[in-house]
Amino acid sequence: xxxxxxxxxxxxxxxxxxxxxxxxxxxxxxxxxxxxxxxxxxxxxxxxxxxxxxxxxxxxxxxxxxxxxxxxxxxxxxxxxxxxxxxxxxxxxxxxxxxxxxxxxxxxxxxxxxxxxxxxxxxxxxxxxxxxxxxxxxxxxxxxxxxxxxxxxxxxxxxxxxxxxxxxxxxxxxxxxxxxxxxxxxxxxxxxxxxxxxxxxxxxxxxxxxxxxxxxxxxxxxxxxxxxxxxxxxxxxxxxxxxxxxxxxxxxxxxxxxxxxxxxxxxxxxxxxxxxxxxxxxxxxxxxxxxxxxxxxxxxxxxxxxxxxxxxxxxxxxxxxxxxxxxxxxxxxxxxxxxxxxxxxxxxxxxxxxxxxxxxxxxxxxxx
Amino acid sequence: xxxxxxxxxxxxxxxxxxxxxxxxxxxxxxxxxxxxxxxxxxxxxxxxxxxxxxxxxxxxxxxxxxxxxxxxxxxxxxxxxxxxxxxxxxxxxxxxxxxxxxxxxxxxxxxxxxxxxxxxxxxxxxxxxxxxxxxxxxxxxxxxxxxxxxxxxxxxxxxxxxxxxxxxxxxxxxxxxxxxxxxxxxxxxxxxxxxxxxxxxxxxxxxxxxxxxxxxxxxxxxxxxxxxxxxxxxxxxxxxxxxxxxxxxxxxxxx
Ligand SMILES: Nc1ncnc2c1ncn2[C@@H]1O[C@H](COP(=O)(O)OP(=O)(O)OP(=O)(O)O)[C@@H](O)[C@H]1O
Ligand SMILES: [Mg+2]
Numbered sequence: 079x080x081x082x083x084x085x086x087x088x089x090x091x092x093x094x095x096x097x098x099x100x101x102x103x104x105x106x107x108x109x110x111x112x113x114x115x116x117x118x119x120x121x122x123x124x125x126x127x128x129x130x131x132x133x134x135x136x137x138x139x140x141x142x143x144x145x146x147x148x149x150x151x152x153x154x155x156x157x158x159x160x161x162x163x164x165x166x167x168x169x170x171x172x173x174x175x176x177x178x179x180x181x182x183x184x185x186x187x188x189x190x191x192x193x194x195x196x197x198x199x200x201x202x203x204x205x206x207x208x209x210x211x212x213x214x215x216x217x218x219x220x221x222x223x224x225x226x227x228x229x230x231x232x233x234x235x236x237x238x239x240x241x242x243x244x245x246x247x248x249x250x251x252x253x254x255x256x257x258x259x260x261x262x263x264x265x266x267x268x269x270x271x272x273x274x275x276x277x278x279x280x281x282x283x284x285x286x287x288x289x290x291x292x293x294x295x296x297x298x299x300x301x302x303x304x305x306x307x308x309x310x311x312x313x314x315x316x317x318x319x320x321x322x323x324x325x326x327x328x329x330x331x332x333x334x335x336x337x338x339x340x341x342x343x344x345x346x347x348x349x350x351x352x353x354x355x356x357x358x359x360x361x362x363x364x365x366x367x368x369x370x371x372x373x374x375x376x377x378x379x380x381x382x383x384x385x386x387x388x389x390x391x392x393x394x395x396x397x398x399x400x401x402x403x404x405x406x407x408x409x410x411x412x413x414x415x416x417x418x419x420x421x422x423x424x425x426x427x428x429x430x431x432x433x434x435x436x437x438x439x440x441x442x443x444x445x446x
Numbered sequence: 447x448x449x450x451x452x453x454x455x456x457x458x459x460x461x462x463x464x465x466x467x468x469x470x471x472x473x474x475x476x477x478x479x480x481x482x483x484x485x486x487x488x489x490x491x492x493x494x495x496x497x498x499x500x501x502x503x504x505x506x507x508x509x510x511x512x513x514x515x516x517x518x519x520x521x522x523x524x525x526x527x528x529x530x531x532x533x534x535x536x537x538x539x540x541x542x543x544x545x546x547x548x549x550x551x552x553x554x555x556x557x558x559x560x561x562x563x564x565x566x567x568x569x570x571x572x573x574x575x576x577x578x579x580x581x582x583x584x585x586x587x588x589x590x591x592x593x594x595x596x597x598x599x600x601x602x603x604x605x606x607x608x609x610x611x612x613x614x615x616x617x618x619x620x621x622x623x624x625x626x627x628x629x630x631x632x633x634x635x636x637x638x639x640x641x642x643x644x645x646x647x648x649x650x651x652x653x654x655x656x657x658x659x660x661x662x663x664x665x666x667x668x669x670x671x672x673x674x675x676x677x678x679x680x681x682x683x684x685x686x687x688x689x690x691x692x693x694x695x696x697x698x699x700x701x
Pocket of ligand 2: 500
């Protein structure tokens with residue numbers, strides 16, 4: 079006869095907890111896993127030390143010409159240091175670069191409360207909307223000049239990371255609302271609006287961005303009256319925005335479809351109209367659901383900005399490329415591209431982490 | 447309390463459905479529905495699954511369209527004008543089988559949303575009213591929680607409070623207890639009884655026959671999209687007129 083033991087909680091077996099347990103579970107749980115672990119270690123051994131040697135140990139950090147880099151076989155970070163300002167500002171006149179810095183500072187100061195946890199949501203919403211409307215104007219005036227005695231700096235001189243951020247920033251802030259409207263339109267019960275939105279979305283999704291950019295710079299001028307000059311950057315901005323808004327629309331539509339019919343009915347039964355239902359009930363839930371998809375589109379957009387090089391804009395990618403073809407610095411393209419890749423990666427990784435954080439924070443518990 | 451309150455009901459009509467027909471495609475869901483509900487009257491609607499009970503009461507706040515007939519709510523005939531429909535929905539509260547609370551908002555926010563955005567009340571006042579109703583449904587302490595953190599019974603009581611915050615003239619209930627465990631059914635029914643005692647005009651789709659007996663002025667039995675029988679609760683349960691009603695009652699009372 080089974081004896082009833084007094085239930086006493088015991089610690090789990092030592093082999094299943096702690097670092098040792100983790101290793102055992104994840105890396106050495108079967109012969110196949112052991113083989114994979116060993117193989118992975120070997121590959122790391124092959125790749126990491128040479129990489130470290132090249133990037134750090136044997137690298138040259140000081141000096142101001144290529145001569146400094148002759149000595150050791152590692153990376154020549156001098157190339158990046160010397161061209162750094164250009165990578166950031168492009169051909170923006172040196173004397174005017176304070177304007178760019180001011181705009182950036184304003185953005186950081188303005189947006190900081192949005193990321194602070196202590197700030198009430200309502201204030202954040204107002205601030206965010208205010209920034210969305212006012213900041214682009216301020217930044218535009220600062221960058222472009224022509225007002226308040228600021229010297230005009232033509233958009234063709236904007237470049238480097240500055241230009242990348244301008245295109246990405248404008249693209250993101252415009253593509254999201256536009257995508258939301260398109261998604262709502264696609265689900266509209268009015269046939270005209272629905273057809274219009276479906277056509278728009280399918281049209282833009284069906285062509286590569288590179289084609290869009292080409293057409294904007296090569297074909298558009300053919301249709302415009304002679305002498306009418308349409309800013310190249312503006313064309314790129316419109317192209318990128320419309321293109322990405324089509325993708326955004328499909329992401330958002332996925333979220334809209336996941337909202338149960340009961341939510342619409344409850345809102346309707348309370349007397350809420352279409353726009354209030356969408357703005358207060360449906361979109362907050364739908365957008366929260368598709369944060370990963372939205373950020374995915376944002377990341378794609380950020381990287382796609384590098385395609386503007388084909389219409390002759392000097393974004394980060396193009397300006398790095400340009401510097402590597404400089405006769406004084408031939409042979410350092412690896413350093414250049416590693417630098418560019420690192421910058422892109424930092425921004426994209428930052429976005430990804432922020433979105434994960436946001437998702438966690440917005441989780442109101444158990445869904446139903 | 448067993449008798450429908452003897453006080454003479456006001457003659458004022460709150461709801462009038464006249465020869466209402468509805469089709470889903472070729473399927474005739476509602477067949478010639480006629481119903482008059484006066485102010486303060488409490489109607490219980492029952493009938494087998496698929497008989498069109500939900501569809502019928504959802505026509506009253508125009509969650510469903512109907513193809514023929516007319517419905518007048520509080521003196522306004524339902525038309526196709528969106529603004530007018532929204533106007534009528536403000537006066538008609540609705541409680542759903544699956545609560546349909548807004549999961550991204552706290553209990554209090556659920557309650558103040560429509561008063562603020564539809565009735566344009568100042569937030570402070572809307573919150574005061576909401577707390578009053580949350581107290582009435584006996585869960586003021588849950589105001590800061592999210593719906594997902596509450597039990598089913600609590601959620602349904604929040605849903606009732608949310609509707610009441612709009613100060614409706616009519617309340618519609620569509621099987622408010624059928625998604626709940628037995629011990630929670632009681633708390634929700636009690637809430638509904640207090641509403642009834644306050645003289646709210648109510649239409650309840652429910653199979654809670656105890657509730658029907660104690661609270662309803664009239665019981666309506668639907669089957670196959672028609673109103674088969676309309677009777678006082680005593681008559682309905684003791685001397686049902688039609689065979690179908692008898693069959694339904696015997697089924698429902700035997701389990
Ligand atoms: N959107 C729809 N399209 C087609 N048929 C529908 C739709 N909604 C409901 N029906 C049908 O209409 C009939 C009435 O449905 P309704 O929901 O009103 O029934 P009910 O009496 O409320 O049933 P229950 O007790 O199961 O809730 C059912 O036969 C159902 O299949
Ligand atoms: Mg039903």
